[in-house]
Amino acid sequence: MKLAIVRSVAVLAAATLLSLGFSGASLAAAPAALEKVVVAGWSKPITEVTNLLVDEDKGFFKAKGLDLQYVPGAGGGDAIRNILTGQADLAFTDPGSFFAALEKGEKLRAIYDIYPQNVFNVVSLKSQNITRPADLKGKKIGVYSLSSGTRQNLLVLLHQAGLRESDVTIVVTGLLNFAPLMQGQVDATAATDTGLLVGRQKGLADVNVMEVKNYLNVSSDMFVVREETYQQKKELLKKFLAAYRDSVNWMIKQPEEAAALAVKRAIDGKDAAVNLDVIRLRNLSSVSATTQKKGLGAFDMDVLQKAADTYLALGLVQRAIKVSEVVSQDLLPAK
Template identity: 70%
Template sequence: MKAKVILAVLLVLVLMFVTACGAKEQASKESDSAKLQPIRVANWSKPITEQTNLLVDEKKQFFKDKGLEVTVIPGAGGGDAIKNIVTGQADIAFTDPGSLFFALDKGEKLKVIYNIYPQNVFNIVSRKDKNLIKPQDLKGKTIGVYSLTSGTRQNLLVLLHQAGLAEKDVKIVETGLLNFAPLMQGQVDATAATDTGLVIGKQKGLGEVNVIQVKDYLNVPSDLFVVTEKAYKEKKETLKAFLEAYRSSAQWMIKNPEEAASLASEYAIDGKDEQQNLRIITLRNASSVSPETESKGLGVLDKSVLQKAANTYQKLGLIDSKIDMNEVVSDDILPNIKTEEKK
């Protein structure tokens, strides 16, 4: 009986010790979390494979190492992302130049602080038998776009403008997001899409196609980090830390695409197929670099390209105001040297 009592006491003491250790560990985690600076990123989409580097901080800790606790807020387009920073729901917008120009045209006070994808990822896809190999060939053709407010339509108009054509020279129809069925069925002559959209289309049986790349005619960046002027003035150090961390995460994904493709299966809503993940990540890595990034580091901003794009949007009638990108682009918080990958 005495042995049983001693054993019971020992078990209680062990249980108390384990519980205390657990509570201490939890308190330590909560304390560490409390020390992190929260920062909210308004995304243009739900969490998808091409953004894997932004989604895996739980395991890779690019942002935590800089003292940041990042929350990614999903959206439905670049306009959504900008709306979230303007209304104070987020600190940084992951958005496209078109949505930026539209917001500036409405009088919003914004700053561009990082060039996420300096390469334009939009294209015009057509079946081989249509023999559409240059923008001028699109005259008189029916062209599908995701929607009339999408980047596919905006970039199609930019491409037409560079070729001396206008919207009236083609027939534009909505075909839905990543919907290549109308093209495959001959309902449209061509479809405006993206590089990753084309990967998915081919996987679904699109077959051999001709592809006109928008970047070959005007290489407008695909996505940017944008903040309000207020956030830029009040949160410079936090924003600088974020950009340093993001650059490290992008470098990691460029150097480790297979690992990123594997992690995408855990964190991205479209990441079930690791081989498809790898194809998408490889494309997005390619769009993250340019001759300028080789010498100045990822994220470098080219005001002249953005100015040319803004001017084109005005000429197309997409915006009314003349925008001076010298007043919008700010590169003083961009890391000024390439930082080596630490993970």
């Protein structure tokens, strides 16, 4: 009798599900719940991070069981603040902001080298005759924000000429900072390669460009997490990094498709042709001799240590940082 009751309940349950439109096939295909992962960016959702914006279209992160969310920021310092306050799991940030937070005693760990090439520069109109770091003394120089890599890398450039931040006047001009340069509000402006590209396409001409990589070719950006996150969420982070690498490989192999998707996903992506140029530059900055040997995301530890030593010499940090203690590559997917 008990068996008959069980069978009756099972039949009734099946009939109820069928009446609601569920078939055996649809039940089997029901997706598992996605695990949320939040990335704190240094910027708004712009074209150069298209691979983080197109999961609705491409599903790189969903394929790993992840629900990817992006929190915008205004500089690498913002990104780190967002992980420290629990607003995000990973910070998309620059080495300078990472070093500054470590120096304040924050427990952080870098786990993936996003852009192993230095993409920062300082741009000036040729009429200013600024051709070397020493020429910046006494000048007004624009930066995206005081917590951005533009400021940090400007200070690296000044250091090459024995100059300090107090030897120049820094002006916060925002992300699209070439208008103040063209209007004479600043003598030079610190930017990125993609920022310069867009500026030139909007009419910026007759400029001198000093590329910071010619002085210190350190990584531009990396993924950083709190030490607690690193210790407690390793499987989540491994899945995220595997998905991220897949998305970068896609953008490298299919830049035209990425440029087209940026039109609807990036706030600055209205022109697909411009998007393509931006994406190609970012693709170039994603690879290096180290990543060729070890795979995307691998760090050149010697270069990163040199950068930490430079920041100490600059006075940007007050104590030595041993990068081998705060950088881990064990979560990187196999090449």
